[in-house]
Amino acid sequence: MLSSLGSTALLRMASARGSSSRLANFTYAPVITKVVTNWSRPRITPRLISPITLVGVILGAATVFLFSGLAINAVSRAAGAVIFEVRRQFKEKPGIMEGTDRPEYGRVVDICTRDSLRELATPGLLAILTPIAVGFGLGVGALGSYLAGTIATGVLMAVFLSNSGGAWDNAKKYVEDGHFGGKGSEAHTATVVGDTVGDPFKDTAGPAINPLIKVMNLVSVLIAPAIITTSLGSGSSALRYVIAIVAFAVVIGAVYVSKKRDLAVGGPAEAAVERVG
Secondary structure (H helix, E strand, C coil): CHHHHHHHHHHHHHHHHHHHHHHHHHHHHHHHHHHHCCCCCCCCCCCCCCHHHHHHHHHHHHHHHHHHHHHHHHHHHHHHHHHHHHHHHHHHCHHHCCCCCCCCHHHHHHHHHHHHHHHCHHHHHHHHHHHHHHHHHHCHHHHHHHHHHHHHHHHHHHHHHHHHHHHHHHHHHHHHCCHHHCCCCHHHHHHHHHHHHHHHHHHHHHHHHHHHHHHHHHHHHHHHHHHHHHHHCCCCHHHHHHHHHHHHHHHHHHHHHHHHCCCCCCCCHHHHHHHHC
16 A cells, blocks of 8 residues: 555646646756857847757757656666576575575575666766757757757656656556456556556656656756857867767767666576676
8 A cells, every 4th residue: 555655646736746847947947048149249149940949949858858868777787687696595595485595585685786876877978968968969959959858858768767667567557456357457456557667767768868858858957068169159169069979979888888888687597797897
């Protein structure tokens, strides 16, 4: 009952995602202000409809989906490593189930700690370096539209992930209470699969979009003067593109390394132990 109430509370907390969008709008305003103050310069044209603006919106929306996918895959890899370790301990210490052997709790805690720190690297680099690549590579107009796309898509995605994950979790508990055949039925098997997907939705990917939006807006506020200087002032345009290429290359490399990590939840336990050890 308490667990169901907790999942329902997560559904209610989804409405609180609006606070993130409001804060994002407050941090988004200084970026627009810095751009507007430079409209008087000859090389600035305040155009809202342009190919660069559209590209920025698309990149901002796509970043939210990429970030959510990375977060969900990170949970899957960490859970797989824990499963491997538990199987290994059951195999080497058969007395765990009878209470005659003591499990190695520290090993599981170590796996979770290592994986959480390691998997944080790619989403963190994505949140910090993507605005830098867009801003220095495409200009201030694309950066503003990029933030707009991120805010609009991120708020909706956070609400979707929190609501759907909590609904799947409560569906499993509802069947376990005796409805639709109860435990052991086909309905229960289906809801267990749904809850397996719903947990990273409501506990990881959904809540993580809030700091993603805030970090991106903060980084954009900090780099806006440098973008204006290098693209419109006396700064070097070559330096601007070099910064954008380096940031983009780091993001691509981090995503590639993350995708190359094993996602399977099967195979010998020793492989997983070596991977996280």
